[in-house]
Amino acid sequence: MRIFLFSSVRSILFVLVVMASAGRSFGQVAISITIAPPPLPVYEQPLCPSEDYLWIPGYWPWDLVDDDYFWVPGTWVLPPEVGMLWTPPYWAWVDTGFVFYDGFWASGVGFYGGVVYGFGYFGRGYEGGRWEHGHSITTW
Numbered sequence: 001m002r003i004f005l006f007s008s009v010r011s012i013l014f015v016l017v018v019m020a021s022a023g024r025s026f027g028q029v030a031i032s033i034t035i036a037p038p039p040l041p042v043y044e045q046p047l048c049p050s051e052d053y054l055w056i057p058g059y060w061p062w063d064l065v066d067d068d069y070f071w072v073p074g075t076w077v078l079p080p081e082v083g084m085l086w087t088p089p090y091w092a093w094v095d096t097g098f099v100f101y102d103g104f105w106a107s108g109v110g111f112y113g114g115v116v117y118g119f120g121y122f123g124r125g126y127e128g129g130r131w132e133h134g135h136s137i138t139t140w
Contacts, residue, residue: 032097033062037069045119045140049076052136055128057117059089062100074119080105083131088112088121 037060045055058074079086089103090113101113109126120128120140128140 031062031064032094032099033091034097035069036098037091040115040117041071043073045074046076048138052078052082053138054079054086054136055119055138055140056086056103057088057119057121059103059117060091061089074117079136082134083107085109085126085131088115088117090115 040058040060043058048055053076056075056077059072060069061072062068063070077086084105085108087104087106087110090101091098092101092113093099103112104110112121114123115121116123120126120138129136129138131137
């Protein structure tokens with residue numbers, strides 16, 4: 001389900017309440033923004049805190065209250081299960097605006113808009129590590 005160019009936060013909340021009250025999932029609510037997200041900042045990747053952590057790169061989500069983008073910095077996280085890899089979120093131009101696609105965990109890295117996040121995510125899959133014998137091996 002896509003909802004484009006909301007006139008107010010109230011209309012977004014109304015749609016979310018209606019969807020929640022329906023008692024079943026309709027999928028992701030996508031918001032279309034006519035302003036491109038800012039460029040990704042250049043930043044240092046902190047050291048990996050421990051074994052089996054994977055890097056989740058930073059990204060620009062949209063703030064519905066401030067009507068602007070805000071930066072969510074990258075971080076190291078433990079995957080929800082052994083063997084899972086992170087596909088980063090991304091913005092893509094669709095019809096009349098930029099639409100946000102959520103990141104997700106899966107057994108392989110999916111499409112993430114060709115965005116070059118760095119840190120192993122160079123726009124064509126994940127080159128930052130792999131799983132071997134039940135442990136993540138970070139190569140980036």
